[in-house]
Amino acid sequence: MRKVLKEIYKKLYRHFGPQHWWPGDTPFEVIVGAILTQNTSWANVEKAIASLKSARVLSPGKLYALKSNRLAALVRPSGFYNLKAKRLRHFLNFLFKVYGGDLRRMFRQKSAKLREELLLVKGIGPETADSILLYAANKPIFVVDAYTKRILARHAIIKEGVGYYEVQRLFMESLKPNARLYNEYHALLVKLGKTFCKRAKPLCGECPIGKVKRQK
DNA sequence: CACCAGGCAAGTA
DNA sequence: TACTTGCATGGT
Numbered sequence: 001m002r003k004v005l006k007e008i009y010k011k012l013y014r015h016f017g018p019q020h021w022w023p024g025d026t027p028f029e030v031i032v033g034a035i036l037t038q039n040t041s042w043a044n045v046e047k048a049i050a051s052l053k054s055a056r057v058l059s060p061g062k063l064y065a066l067k068s069n070r071l072a073a074l075v076r077p078s079g080f081y082n083l084k085a086k087r088l089r090h091f092l093n094f095l096f097k098v099y100g101g102d103l104r105r106m107f108r109q110k111s112a113k114l115r116e117e118l119l120l121v122k123g124i125g126p127e128t129a130d131s132i133l134l135y136a137a138n139k140p141i142f143v144v145d146a147y148t149k150r151i152l153a154r155h156a157i158i159k160e161g162v163g164y165y166e167v168q169r170l171f172m173e174s175l176k177p178n179a180r181l182y183n184e185y186h187a188l189l190v191k192l193g194k195t196f197c198k199r200a201k202p203l204c205g206e207c208p209i210g211k212v213k214r215q216k
Numbered sequence: 217c218a219c220c221a222g223g224c225a226a227g228t229a
Numbered sequence: 230t231a232c233t234t235g236c237a238t239g240g241t
Contacts, residue, residue, distance in 0.1 A: 040222085
């Protein structure tokens with residue numbers, strides 16, 4: 001089992017190559033993207049980020065100073081705009097209250113502690129918290145999503161319906177704690193999922209990891 | 217037309 | 230604990 005996940009990574013990387021995921025200009029942009037992308041395609045998130053940039057408000061202080069309805073209007077292209085405006089606000093409240101609005105200070109916090117704090121923010125669940133830790137803070141925390149579970153289940157590496165933390169632990173106990181690796185691996189799993197592992201039509205025959213030896 | 221996209225909170229049982 | 234639903238839009 002320890003080796004299976006490494007083998008899958010190699011196959012995915014050979015097949016798809018590097019994904020250049022989360023090309024945000026700043027860590028703050030990545031965090032905003034992590035909240036806006038919830039249940040939303042990345043293309044629409046980019047439109048929302050672009051509108052924030054053109055309004056020149058894509059920084060913690062500027063965003064914090066916006067009225068809620070103005071913020072909602074700016075993030076409208078990403079969908080769920082009223083909800084997401086609130087969620088951004090909740091995060092900013094936390095950031096300013098606990099870390100004085102200073103992201104670098106926040107990232108200096110121990111990742112386990114920061115993770116707990118992020119999960120207390122309304123609108124930030126496990127996947128978003130881990131995305132922030134990995135993609136914005138560059139901490140070696142593995143991000144699990146629906147594709148990750150589905151792909152592993154299809155290859156009989158896990159059972160259907162296992163919890164987020166079980167899957168996360170599996171990755172983190174099998175791989176060295178390397179943020180660069182976790183970053184690429186998660187992105188590759190999403191890529192594979194979109195290509196071959198949709199719910200409606202499983203195409204595991206053509207899947208590049210289809211022939212991985214499955215052990216228990 | 218149905219279904220999905222890089223989820224989460226709140227309500228219910 | 231484990232489901233269910235609202236949240237809103239744009240692409241395929």
